[in-house]
Amino acid sequence: CVGGRGIERERCVPPAQPLHLFFVIFIVGGARGEVRYYVPEELQPGSVIGNLMLDLDLDVAEMAKRNARVVAEGDRQFCNLNEETGFLLVSERMDREELCAQAAVCVLQFQLLVENPLQVYSLVLEIQDINDNTPFFVNGEIELEIAESTAVGRRFPLESRAVDPDVGMNGLQSYSLHPTDHFTLKLQKKADGSNMVEMVLDKSLDRENKEQMTLVLTALDGGDPQLTGTAQIHVTVLDVNDNAPVFTQKVYKTSITENTAIGTAVIKVSANDADEGSNSKISYYIINAEDVIPELFHINEIEGELKVIGNIDYEKSHHFQIDIQAVDEGGLIDTCKLQVDVMDKNDNSPVINIMSKLNMIPEDSKPGTVITMINVQDPDSGENGKVYCTLNENMPFTLKSTSNNFFSLVTDLNLDRERDSEYNISIKCADEGVPSLSSSITIPIQITDVNDNAPVFEKSSYEALVLENNTPGLSIFRINARDADQNQNARVSYLLEDSSVNGVSISSYVSVMADSGVVQAVRSFDYEQIKEFRFCVRAQDGGSPPLSSNVTVRIIIQDQNDNAPQILYPVQTGGSPVAEMVPRSADVGYLVTKVVAVDVDSGQNAWLSYKLLKVADRALFEVGAQNGEIRTIRQVTDKDAVKQKLTVIVEDNGQSPRSATVTVNVAVADGFPELLSDLTDFTQDKLHNEDLTFYLILALAAVSFLFIMSLIAIISVKCYRWRRERLFYKSGANLPVIPYYPPLYADVGGTATLQHTYNYDVCRTTDSRKSDLNFLKPGNDVTQRAEARGSCACTFE
Ligand SMILES: *[C@@H]1O[C@H](CO)[C@@H](O)[C@H](O)[C@H]1NC(C)=O
Numbered sequence: 001c002v003g004g005r006g007i008e009r010e011r012c013v014p015p016a017q018p019l020h021l022f023f024v025i026f027i028v029g030g031a032r033g034e035v036r037y038y039v040p041e042e043l044q045p046g047s048v049i050g051n052l053m054l055d056l057d058l059d060v061a062e063m064a065k066r067n068a069r070v071v072a073e074g075d076r077q078f079c080n081l082n083e084e085t086g087f088l089l090v091s092e093r094m095d096r097e098e099l100c101a102q103a104a105v106c107v108l109q110f111q112l113l114v115e116n117p118l119q120v121y122s123l124v125l126e127i128q129d130i131n132d133n134t135p136f137f138v139n140g141e142i143e144l145e146i147a148e149s150t151a152v153g154r155r156f157p158l159e160s161r162a163v164d165p166d167v168g169m170n171g172l173q174s175y176s177l178h179p180t181d182h183f184t185l186k187l188q189k190k191a192d193g194s195n196m197v198e199m200v201l202d203k204s205l206d207r208e209n210k211e212q213m214t215l216v217l218t219a220l221d222g223g224d225p226q227l228t229g230t231a232q233i234h235v236t237v238l239d240v241n242d243n244a245p246v247f248t249q250k251v252y253k254t255s256i257t258e259n260t261a262i263g264t265a266v267i268k269v270s271a272n273d274a275d276e277g278s279n280s281k282i283s284y285y286i287i288n289a290e291d292v293i294p295e296l297f298h299i300n301e302i303e304g305e306l307k308v309i310g311n312i313d314y315e316k317s318h319h320f321q322i323d324i325q326a327v328d329e330g331g332l333i334d335t336c337k338l339q340v341d342v343m344d345k346n347d348n349s350p351v352i353n354i355m356s357k358l359n360m361i362p363e364d365s366k367p368g369t370v371i372t373m374i375n376v377q378d379p380d381s382g383e384n385g386k387v388y389c390t391l392n393e394n395m396p397f398t399l400k401s402t403s404n405n406f407f408s409l410v411t412d413l414n415l416d417r418e419r420d421s422e423y424n425i426s427i428k429c430a431d432e433g434v435p436s437l438s439s440s441i442t443i444p445i446q447i448t449d450v451n452d453n454a455p456v457f458e459k460s461s462y463e464a465l466v467l468e469n470n471t472p473g474l475s476i477f478r479i480n481a482r483d484a485d486q487n488q489n490a491r492v493s494y495l496l497e498d499s500s501v502n503g504v505s506i507s508s509y510v511s512v513m514a515d516s517g518v519v520q521a522v523r524s525f526d527y528e529q530i531k532e533f534r535f536c537v538r539a540q541d542g543g544s545p546p547l548s549s550n551v552t553v554r555i556i557i558q559d560q561n562d563n564a565p566q567i568l569y570p571v572q573t574g575g576s577p578v579a580e581m582v583p584r585s586a587d588v589g590y591l592v593t594k595v596v597a598v599d600v601d602s603g604q605n606a607w608l609s610y611k612l613l614k615v616a617d618r619a620l621f622e623v624g625a626q627n628g629e630i631r632t633i634r635q636v637t638d639k640d641a642v643k644q645k646l647t648v649i650v651e652d653n654g655q656s657p658r659s660a661t662v663t664v665n666v667a668v669a670d671g672f673p674e675l676l677s678d679l680t681d682f683t684q685d686k687l688h689n690e691d692l693t694f695y696l697i698l699a700l701a702a703v704s705f706l707f708i709m710s711l712i713a714i715i716s717v718k719c720y721r722w723r724r725e726r727l728f729y730k731s732g733a734n735l736p737v738i739p740y741y742p743p744l745y746a747d748v749g750g751t752a753t754l755q756h757t758y759n760y761d762v763c764r765t766t767d768s769r770k771s772d773l774n775f776l777k778p779g780n781d782v783t784q785r786a787e788a789r790g791s792c793a794c795t796f797e
């Protein structure tokens, strides 16, 4: 039995049920006789509250008779009276919290009614609180969303605070929070005295560090044992864009070859953002200001993949530095640098520029003359941009490298327009890339003429044959000289160089047409006077200064049969009776005489043959057809006449033969006297047709020397034969020219006439007009030296 907290009286109610404890506290009100019981709430029905009869000093039995009963003031009867025992018993559960809520004192008013007489006793049950309620949170799950950026010290009122229906110490006393690493609790007294619980941010939040946290808020009452209630505070840390994106690398490096195909991915950059949601949604941008980079590269905003969208040309840019920005949706940024090295490809051919150029150069340009300056550019780098140039083969030019990428095309050898008048110089420049690229240009160059070639005659010497007795003005032939030069430098004119032939200026023999080179005869030539002559023709070109060359022209005059043979012996003078004597004893083949004739023509025209034309006795004499020897062909007999007269015809072998006749008198006798007697006959015969006077004088002289002459003749014939044979042998088939022996010529020695035929080395003419003509030995070429006159120095051999 536990004593109640009775103020005036305290009774320990004996237990009616062993398992229950009773607290019966009653207070007897002074004047009114009021009984007050202090009853804990939540007593089981049937529990004894107190011995009411006893406490009111009433008799139980009497009360039963008087129909004592307890009447509740409210509509609920929480207790009743056991009439037999007089105990007040709990009849219904009394929940203080239900009855009085949070009232500090909870009392139930009853009346004890006793009839006979009616007596009323006030009965008060003061219901004592027990800690039968656990503090609880109306909403056990508190959801809080707190931005991570929330400042420290910020308070969060926990609206749904805990409730404990108990009162007093059993009511809600305090709170606690766990864990307390970010928040602390703060209780705030409200105006109504209740506590307001607040959570105060003690340490700043970081969503990136801890996004969710669950705090346990514990509400504590003051009962014993203490009861607690908890609520879960779910704190969701809301993301604040407090983290900028961060690139995985500050600097990215990569390289691409130039001319990379459009669309090729170069690199992928990426940035991370610690935030979440849209705060971590990153877009990538190229932020370079230069125009070129946005034209060449594009970055996928979402993926961060950089692609080529333009033509990457190493020659324009070797390197790109691309600034890339990563932006999250909250606008925070990070930048990185992307270094893209461009690698060269040999995609450029060398470019040849002609800086200056000559179209033509004179052929006498010295080696080393600059023709063209070229500049070669190859924008590629390294080997790809290293250029070497070559010329086509076999050109008299060379390329000289003057300075970097400058070349001068110079002449290397002496030029000769006559050999090559133009060149197509092709310059090929190639780089050293693999594969190598090249380009070439052709520089046509004309070689201009310089008068460096003298005219050249087609032949080293000219020779022409001219038939004698030509008409003056006859074009003999044409000489021709060529000049390898060009135009005026090659215009050849022909000049006859002055010289003299036999003391006469050559210009009176021939002329040369200056333009055509036609050589014309000026006069009619006579073979018998001049057989050949030479002169010199100069060919001169029109250059400045002119060049010239000369040539020797030899004109050979050809014989015509324009001269008849001339009988030298027997001499036909005025019909003098010259007789050859043949002794009767002469053997067969006796040489009677020899007819000697000459023909001033030459060759066939001078080849003489002899024939007997008229003879008394054909059987007695014959004449050598070739040598003109008259011989006997049979023994002379007595019957033969003393006087024999032979007519010999001498004929040359020309086309239209010319001839001469001679009469030979032959005396056939035994001695001189017989001969003399016969002479008169000869003389008389002759008188008919010869000059009588001359004949007589000559006959006398002839007779006187006849015998001597005969001897001489024999010797001469012998000598002649020997010599003729020798000459014939020497000159082959051609008979030697029998030199001209004009009738007016006289023997120097003045003796025998026959000798003249064989030795004409020195002949003096009796005619002074021809004293300047030298007749040299027969069979030798005529050599005449014309004097060199003027500038022409032709050598006549
Ligand atoms: C140079 O080229 C021109 C034009 O192609 C051509 O007519 C000429 O014959 C060429 N000259 C040489 C020497 O090849």
Ligand SMILES: *[C@@H]1O[C@H](CO)[C@@H](O)[C@H](O)[C@H]1NC(C)=O
Pocket (backbone or CB within 6 Å): 538, 548, 549, 550, 551, 791, 792, 793, 794, 795
């Ligand atoms: C003529 O030709 C000869 C031999 O070729 C030469 O010696 C001489 O100088 C030439 N004269 C002229 C004027 O050309």
